[in-house]
Amino acid sequence: MxxxxxxxxxxxxxxxxxxxxxxxxxxxxxxxxxxxxxxRGVLYSALALAGFLMAYSSEELEYLALGAVLLALYLQGRGPRERVWQGDESALERLLGSVRHR
Structure with a gap:
């Protein structure tokens, strides 16, 4: 390992x-x-989990498994999404849930 x-x-x-x-x-x-x-997150999470299980099961497959996990992360971040926040809030206010959303 x-x-x-x-x-x-x-x-x-x-x-x-x-x-x-x-x-x-x-x-x-x-x-x-x-x-x-x-x-799509369901599919990407399954791909990442399959990659982790490949890495866990065999040391020879670690690079291929890491590629699967990184591919899932890359695909998860793609895709158009609408803006949820108003724009002038800090990350702490968003985390605490004290701002209004659309």
Whole structure:
């Protein structure tokens, strides 16, 4: 087990987090761009999980598995999404949920 397994695990966790974020924004705003992102996030999370399991099962497949995880992260960030926030809030205010959304 090398450090690449930890990189793959972190990438998989980030992919799942981005999927849940898109699903949560769609649930609160019903914006169609986030709906598509949430649907695609299921597939990208499955790809990342498959990559992590490949890295976990065999050291010979670690580079291929890391490529699958990074591909899932790249695809998760693509795609058009609408603006949710007004524009003058800080990241802390967004995190705490004290701002209005569209």
């Amino acid at each position: 090398t450090y690449l397994l930890y990189v793959a695990a972190f990438g998989t966790a980030v992919t799942f987090f981005l999927w849940v974020r898109d699903a949560r924004i769609f649930w609160r705003t019903a914006l169609p761009g986030y709906r598509q992102a949430a649907y």
